[in-house]
Amino acid sequence: MFDLDEQAKIFGITAVENLFFTEYLPDASGDQVKVYLWGLYQSQRGAKDYTLKQMSRDLGLEEAQVEAALRYWERRRLVERVSDKPLSYVYHSLCQHVLTGQDGIAGDLAFILFNDAVYAQFDGRRKLRPNDIALAYEWVQDLGLPQEVVLMLLNHCADTRGSNFSFKSAQALAVAMREDGVMTPEEAENYLSHSKRTHQGARAVLGQFNLRRLPTEPELALYRKWTLEWGFDESSIIAACQETVSANHPSFSYLDRILDRLRRQGGTSAREVRGKLEEDNRDAEHLKQVLDILGVGSQHTFTVLPAYRALREDYSHEMILLAARSVQSRRGAFEDLEPKLMSWKSLNLMDESQVREHLTQLKAFQPAMFAVFELSGQEGRPGEQDLMHYRAWREAGHSDEVIREAASQARSSKRKLSYIGKVLETWKKEGITTPQAARDKAPWASSQGGKKVSAQLYRQRENTEEDYASDIDWLEIARKESGQ
Numbered sequence: 001m002f003d004l005d006e007q008a009k010i011f012g013i014t015a016v017e018n019l020f021f022t023e024y025l026p027d028a029s030g031d032q033v034k035v036y037l038w039g040l041y042q043s044q045r046g047a048k049d050y051t052l053k054q055m056s057r058d059l060g061l062e063e064a065q066v067e068a069a070l071r072y073w074e075r076r077r078l079v080e081r082v083s084d085k086p087l088s089y090v091y092h093s094l095c096q097h098v099l100t101g102q103d104g105i106a107g108d109l110a111f112i113l114f115n116d117a118v119y120a121q122f123d124g125r126r127k128l129r130p131n132d133i134a135l136a137y138e139w140v141q142d143l144g145l146p147q148e149v150v151l152m153l154l155n156h157c158a159d160t161r162g163s164n165f166s167f168k169s170a171q172a173l174a175v176a177m178r179e180d181g182v183m184t185p186e187e188a189e190n191y192l193s194h195s196k197r198t199h200q201g202a203r204a205v206l207g208q209f210n211l212r213r214l215p216t217e218p219e220l221a222l223y224r225k226w227t228l229e230w231g232f233d234e235s236s237i238i239a240a241c242q243e244t245v246s247a248n249h250p251s252f253s254y255l256d257r258i259l260d261r262l263r264r265q266g267g268t269s270a271r272e273v274r275g276k277l278e279e280d281n282r283d284a285e286h287l288k289q290v291l292d293i294l295g296v297g298s299q300h301t302f303t304v305l306p307a308y309r310a311l312r313e314d315y316s317h318e319m320i321l322l323a324a325r326s327v328q329s330r331r332g333a334f335e336d337l338e339p340k341l342m343s344w345k346s347l348n349l350m351d352e353s354q355v356r357e358h359l360t361q362l363k364a365f366q367p368a369m370f371a372v373f374e375l376s377g378q379e380g381r382p383g384e385q386d387l388m389h390y391r392a393w394r395e396a397g398h399s400d401e402v403i404r405e406a407a408s409q410a411r412s413s414k415r416k417l418s419y420i421g422k423v424l425e426t427w428k429k430e431g432i433t434t435p436q437a438a439r440d441k442a443p444w445a446s447s448q449g450g451k452k453v454s455a456q457l458y459r460q461r462e463n464t465e466e467d468y469a470s471d472i473d474w475l476e477i478a479r480k481e482s483g484q
Contacts, residue, residue: 016037072134111137117147148185149177149183156196199215204238205219226256233268233270290324293328403424
């Protein structure tokens, strides 16, 4: 029959009893206070059709958070749920509770017993807030954990994290226990015993990092994975921590990558881990030598390490070093090492002494190949493959003079050495063995005495010993290493 107009509802006053501020508010969380006051406001304006979804949206909270807060006030007997479909609550008078003796948590016998058990377990070791006990009781009601299991969980947290641990942080463990089906005191004892070892192990890892704090839940989850899924024990994990000393900021994530690599290599005992780490360090040092020669740095050593080990299955470290010097002279990369090594293998060069002898023999053709580069306009300096071309030309019977003539005719070609090879092959078929005969055969030779183009008139520069000495490359290194 009577109702307030909308303006009165908006600009009116919501009455909150002082007892709420003195007896209830100090122990409640911010979200719980927010939900209580907003619900009180809606009840006093007669919002019977107001829904949980609307309340969640208006307060900026998840529906689960709103429901949890309302359950808290239910246990405190300030709010009573009178219907589930539709969801409906009634707000009670605080003064009535005081007069009837139903204030606080009275009336909920199960909660009273749980409350007493928690207080008895801590025995004055910390100040317990009603909000903490209400949260722990939700693990009984909402998660379905037996009261004995929750009490064991709380005792475990006090033992591993200190008596002033956060009940909110302990909730993650409660959820994990529920997901793992821990429903009896015996199961809880086994689960929490391992959890205690996990805490101790994780704290030992933090000690290796010189960090004096408790492990976080993500760190504990990683430790559980290392021990339960990957099979590492505490001593092997601590041994692996030594590998993090070079890191600027050692962390569980960094250690996780190390353990993952060790796991893939096989072996999880402390002895096997130490052996693998020693092997890794030795191989990493050898690989660093290779990468330094290539000029690519060693910041990604462990990324390239598997590829280096694959090469080591067929070639010695010294052979790989020689290959690195060879490809580096042509600005090659790590990926060029295997083709180079395979090319030596195809020549039956099976060890480093044979390769050094091969490179030393090729060095004899270096001055002549410098002349070819200059005459043809080829950029850079001769590498191993270039010198092998020259040796092949000489073995085919071409003189140095004829080769230089072919080089002078290759200045306009893009693939100069390939062009020179084809020209020499053609001349051999045609029986051309002198530079003059080659010039006479050139396509630009005229019937009026064979006028030469500028390329033919190019004056060959005589390279001095100083010129060659300034361009000494890996061949010179090979010669010295072989004691020649």
